Amino acid sequence: MHSSKNKNVEKPEPFYRPSAPKQKTSAEIINEARNALRTLRTRRPFTPREDQRKLFGSASSRTPENRPPSTFSLHASSFESGESRSVSGTRLSPLDHKPKLLSSPIKDEDSSISFPKPPVDPMEVKKVSSARARLCRTASQGNLLPDKIFLPDENKEGVNSEEPATMDDLSRRSNKSCLAELSPHSNFKDHDIPLIYNEHNKAEEQDFLKVAVATSPLQFRSGSDQIENGDRASSNPSSTGWNKSGSKAERVTRTAHGIQGSENDSRVNETEEEENYWNVKIVPIVYELENEDNIENLCLACTSLHQALEEGNMFGKRFKRRSALLKILYKLVDIGSDPLGLKLARMILALKVSGKNLLNVCKLVFKISRNEKNDSLIQNNSLLDSLLEILRFEDLQTNNEAFLYCLGAIKFISGNAVLLNELVNKGAVEIFFQLMKQINNIKENDTRFSNLGHLLVQLTATLRNLVDLPLSRCQLLCSGAVSEFWVVLEQRMNDKDICTNIVRIFSKLSSYNDCCAALAACSRCYVLFLALLNKHQKKQDLVVRVVFVLGNLTAKNNQAREQFFKEKGSADTLISLFQTYNEFDLNTKKEKREGEENKSKQKHPSEAEDVLIKLIRVLANLSIHPSVGAVLAANHHIVALLVTVLEYKSIDDCEELVINAAATINNLSYYKVRNSVIEDQKLRIAELLLKLLMSSNMDGILEAVRVFGNLSQYLEICDFIIQRKVYKFMIALLDAKHQDVCFSACGVLLNLTVDKNKRAILKEEGGIKKLVDCLRDFGPTDWQLACLICKTLWNYSENITSAASCFEEEDIKTLLVLLASFLDEELALDYNFDSDLRDYHKLYWETEFKPVAQKLLNRIQSRHSFLQPITITSF
Numbered sequence: 001m002h003s004s005k006n007k008n009v010e011k012p013e014p015f016y017r018p019s020a021p022k023q024k025t026s027a028e029i030i031n032e033a034r035n036a037l038r039t040l041r042t043r044r045p046f047t048p049r050e051d052q053r054k055l056f057g058s059a060s061s062r063t064p065e066n067r068p069p070s071t072f073s074l075h076a077s078s079f080e081s082g083e084s085r086s087v088s089g090t091r092l093s094p095l096d097h098k099p100k101l102l103s104s105p106i107k108d109e110d111s112s113i114s115f116p117k118p119p120v121d122p123m124e125v126k127k128v129s130s131a132r133a134r135l136c137r138t139a140s141q142g143n144l145l146p147d148k149i150f151l152p153d154e155n156k157e158g159v160n161s162e163e164p165a166t167m168d169d170l171s172r173r174s175n176k177s178c179l180a181e182l183s184p185h186s187n188f189k190d191h192d193i194p195l196i197y198n199e200h201n202k203a204e205e206q207d208f209l210k211v212a213v214a215t216s217p218l219q220f221r222s223g224s225d226q227i228e229n230g231d232r233a234s235s236n237p238s239s240t241g242w243n244k245s246g247s248k249a250e251r252v253t254r255t256a257h258g259i260q261g262s263e264n265d266s267r268v269n270e271t272e273e274e275e276n277y278w279n280v281k282i283v284p285i286v287y288e289l290e291n292e293d294n295i296e297n298l299c300l301a302c303t304s305l306h307q308a309l310e311e312g313n314m315f316g317k318r319f320k321r322r323s324a325l326l327k328i329l330y331k332l333v334d335i336g337s338d339p340l341g342l343k344l345a346r347m348i349l350a351l352k353v354s355g356k357n358l359l360n361v362c363k364l365v366f367k368i369s370r371n372e373k374n375d376s377l378i379q380n381n382s383l384l385d386s387l388l389e390i391l392r393f394e395d396l397q398t399n400n401e402a403f404l405y406c407l408g409a410i411k412f413i414s415g416n417a418v419l420l421n422e423l424v425n426k427g428a429v430e431i432f433f434q435l436m437k438q439i440n441n442i443k444e445n446d447t448r449f450s451n452l453g454h455l456l457v458q459l460t461a462t463l464r465n466l467v468d469l470p471l472s473r474c475q476l477l478c479s480g481a482v483s484e485f486w487v488v489l490e491q492r493m494n495d496k497d498i499c500t501n502i503v504r505i506f507s508k509l510s511s512y513n514d515c516c517a518a519l520a521a522c523s524r525c526y527v528l529f530l531a532l533l534n535k536h537q538k539k540q541d542l543v544v545r546v547v548f549v550l551g552n553l554t555a556k557n558n559q560a561r562e563q564f565f566k567e568k569g570s571a572d573t574l575i576s577l578f579q580t581y582n583e584f585d586l587n588t589k590k591e592k593r594e595g596e597e598n599k600s601k602q603k604h605p606s607e608a609e610d611v612l613i614k615l616i617r618v619l620a621n622l623s624i625h626p627s628v629g630a631v632l633a634a635n636h637h638i639v640a641l642l643v644t645v646l647e648y649k650s651i652d653d654c655e656e657l658v659i660n661a662a663a664t665i666n667n668l669s670y671y672k673v674r675n676s677v678i679e680d681q682k683l684r685i686a687e688l689l690l691k692l693l694m695s696s697n698m699d700g701i702l703e704a705v706r707v708f709g710n711l712s713q714y715l716e717i718c719d720f721i722i723q724r725k726v727y728k729f730m731i732a733l734l735d736a737k738h739q740d741v742c743f744s745a746c747g748v749l750l751n752l753t754v755d756k757n758k759r760a761i762l763k764e765e766g767g768i769k770k771l772v773d774c775l776r777d778f779g780p781t782d783w784q785l786a787c788l789i790c791k792t793l794w795n796y797s798e799n800i801t802s803a804a805s806c807f808e809e810e811d812i813k814t815l816l817v818l819l820a821s822f823l824d825e826e827l828a829l830d831y832n833f834d835s836d837l838r839d840y841h842k843l844y845w846e847t848e849f850k851p852v853a854q855k856l857l858n859r860i861q862s863r864h865s866f867l868q869p870i871t872i873t874s875f
Helices: 026-033 122-140 178-182 202-214 218-222 248-257 263-267 272-291 295-311 322-335 338-350 355-369 372-381 384-393 400-413 417-425 428-440 449-466 470-479 481-491 496-509 513-520 525-535 540-553 558-566 570-595 607-622 626-633 636-648 655-669 682-693 698-711 715-723 726-733 739-752 756-781 783-796 809-822 835-862
Strands: none
Touching (some): 272 295, 295 322, 295 338, 338 355, 338 372, 355 384, 355 400, 372 400, 372 417, 400 417, 400 449, 417 449, 417 470, 428 481, 449 496, 481 496, 481 525, 513 540, 558 570, 558 626, 570 607, 607 626, 626 655, 636 655, 655 682, 682 698, 682 726, 726 739, 739 783, 756 783, 783 835, 809 835
């Protein structure tokens, strides 16, 4: 393609030459062919958003009976106290002996209180025993707390039958205390004092309640409490002293609310300061929680309680009154308020529950987070820290179901842009990476392997959302998490849900150069991708993403193209997929014609079309590699399938699919190899391209012209172009004012002018003038196009005796000015190119354009009799 270096000796020859037999590098091919070989771009597969937030989406391969539920009932009875004895619900018989009331140990105490008296009538004992049995039976059914807590100022008939209020002060010195009923470690003994409440003794009860009101926790709000550290508590209700066991208000709260537990439970290692803090700061709030009905006020009380517990350093498991407080919080779950539930969950988690209670609180958060409207509540609740702590510190093996619902909630939360950023900033990526490593260490023969698969679905779905953020992608690359993704893919090849999530992550990562390089760095990535495609060939949502990732990996990396194609069965797998989804598409098209003749044009490609678009893109990208492209050009199945797409698809049916097919044929038509199927099918392809040329889609027209640019190197195609008047279309495209269109059209005209008998066509339709106009308009910015125009004019003007016989006088003058200007290096390279392209343009100008332009200028000058001085101006 280079001109002779001897400018004084002109050898009449066309600038077109067939491809050199020596194999060139891919860089040389791309640079010389410009857009003759091109990679293709496409949109990332669309993932529809689920209508409802669920553990497993509607497309899940898991059947409802083989997966954990997304909906469930959750009540206070679902929780249990790990420290409490198990309740059997067995009916207990009344004891034969009568309880003995103990006198006060302090002589100066007032003994004027009238205590409830135990029944002496056997019938009364029988009634009480029956009531107690019913209470035990209720407890055995999970109701840890009474349905309603009766305070002294409420209905007098609702006094807690679990423990008579006045029995507390009487039995504090007794090892057989009836408070053992609330102790986490107590059991029923035959010799224990029975808890007996006389429902008929109203007078004595009312006397006690009057005293209880006077010493209720409301005193703390009024600031009237008096602390005397050295005094012991008196059984006298009028006494205002404090002792080491707590205030009278505390004792009333203990008996009325049942939150104190036994003496051993609440007093061990508890300092006087801690006890006083509990009485003053916590008890009033607990009282409010048990008696408030307004949700907003309950939420405010929970906020105050959380703050008080945090300030008192009462979170965690070391807090001695923890079990009793948890019972109160569990009871509030039954209210069913989402704002309240979030506050409860945060406190329960801060109290470090475990086992079934950890599972249930995770379910509570999961249930609330299913409603997208609650995202703002979660954002303001600071709950994310608690959820991430579960994943960081709790044991995976014993809490895998709790982890499941915890991660399910985080998955929902990660769908919110604000919370997604918050997750990343809190180190969620590293936590998830470590969790994934733990799961990957569990092998398939382990009994836990299957259940952990459900957990991996949630984990990978959450990571799929996280990789949208630059910071999370950076953290994934730095932590080496990409290698763990491949481990998951290899171990869970049979789990379609997990594989789909992993491939969705890859489809996002592969859209970025650094991440794409990290994916391609895995030596087994192509083996695994091929295994996925072969195993799940008819799973469209998985297949379309795998081929999309493969298209990204092969778009810019020549080594990746070679590595993938060398894998055993790679070409066969692509052909099989092509055939499968081509048949799907043909069948779908037939069904549409039969059922909906007047259906309007669809906005998006069908599922089958989307797979074909991504698959053909892989073939186009692979064909950039010289050896791979040559093999593909000789593959009958691949070329036949591409031609089939052009046959049955119009650009109005699916624009991207048709254009991709034409572009891939263009890439393959570049290779002049033995047994080339493109060469064998060239006339058939030319016929199909006419349909594309006649469309109103400029992208489609451009692809068709590019293919003609390669095919027009064959004499049969040149004759076809002349016979079918295609050349007129090419000349008309010179007016498109689009550089790529002009370049491709000029390439076809250049090939036509190789034949001396076809050069005259340039005089038709004002072809020469349009070429000169293109040189003037695009020459300074596109030396490739300028060089192509000069070569076309050189071929056209061969063997002329005078310039006037070829060019109009105006065209001659314009050419002389333009060529002289373009050959002036200072003026020619004065155009404002980007810094990274300046050297390239200078090199191309010197090696390609300058020799051709100089020869053309010399020819015109030597054969033009009317020469005038040429004024060189900047352009």
